[in-house]
Amino acid sequence: MSSTATLTGIHDPSSPEYKKARRRYLKTTRNRDSHVDSEWTLFRAAEKKYKTRFPPPDLSNVLDLAALDESRVNEIGLGGWMGRRDATEWKEISPGRKAYVLPRIPGLVVLPSTVSHQEQRDLIQWSLRDHARNPNETNLDTHYIVPQDGIWNAFIRSQQPDGEDEMIHPQASSSSPPESCEALQPGPRKLISNDPASPDNFQTIATSPKVPAPPSNTVSPAPASALVHKLRWANIGWSYHWGSKQYDFSKEKVEVDPTLRGLCRRIVKSIEWTDVFRGGEATEADWGPEGPDWMHWKETYDPDAGIVNFYQTKDTLMAHVDRSEVCATSPLVSISLGNAAIFLIGGLTRDTEPTAILLRSGDVVIMSGPACRRAYHGVPRILENTLPTHLEVKEENDSEWRFYADYMQTSRINVNVRQVFPMGFNPHLHDARK
Ligand SMILES: O=C(O)CCC(=O)C(=O)O
């Protein structure tokens, strides 16, 4: 934090919020063993640091590129959370384009302020109202009989003057044997190790059975207004099977929304890829037998899968590598909306010290190339009270946006878009050849 910034809320030791957080911290850590950290990997240590509720973590090692942008001065002070523009080494590529690469992680491109205020609102509405619904699977579907038009629309109906809060019923009958419901729990997702997908094992992946997760019979009927806060993810494009961490190619691919597809393609086209990979550390071998293909991305990049992540302020996403895509190098485009977050990205194992990046609403990250696509990454913290003012209600008569603004007060949405197959790989032909 710069010396001129005034401490507020949780950051100010004389404030009621600070005292309350301190009391809660002392209560919950009373019996905790404080000598376990020698076992932690460097990634785990960083996760712990940024997850800590009290005292609030120091963000002076967190790269905050919004600080380069004068039009974002009000936004970067929100909630008292501020990183630093010089926390790690970066280079601007294609001057004037606001695209940055980090020499420590070849293939990572950070694009702050890329999505306009209006596009941010549109994407938030799209995520909740249009996307998190049939035919796109969400985490709620395994356990609840969610209406076809999704949990958000059921919630909105319940908020109408004569509307009733709709009860959403469990999938399981109470006579089924008990099953836990990990997908509905707050906090980190369970880790499942899987072999990285590749053209060589595509056939095995495509033909291995994908057993649907059993519904929990410990969940009770819940009103739509409560369940909307338990939405965690919604699938995009090819169906993803969480149990095996593989795509289920036996299910029909849902078309990627044309607006989202267009936005991601425009972003990938706007990058001078020569500037990203010129002089990089990755060798020819890292790119696989066909060699580097970044020189074709402007023409060939076309997303066909992904996930929309919905985070409440207490949620985290543990260190992981996204290795289910058959192509291990093509750009993954990740769009941040709502409250800001700490994004950690390290190396090929959890033993590499991760770089911390503050991602704010409208910022985009591209993960591309073999080093970056196989790098461990995660989100240990959503930063409370960082919803930018352009996502709040502006006019009293902004009646529809009111619901989104309310939900977003304590939320972050991440739209994470991927391309499953490498250039020229036709899954159907591939199938026939075997
Ligand atoms: O929320 C984010 O910024 C990252 C999400 C992510 O890594 C994923 O969906 O695989």
Ligand SMILES: [Fe+2]
């Ligand atoms: Fe990821």
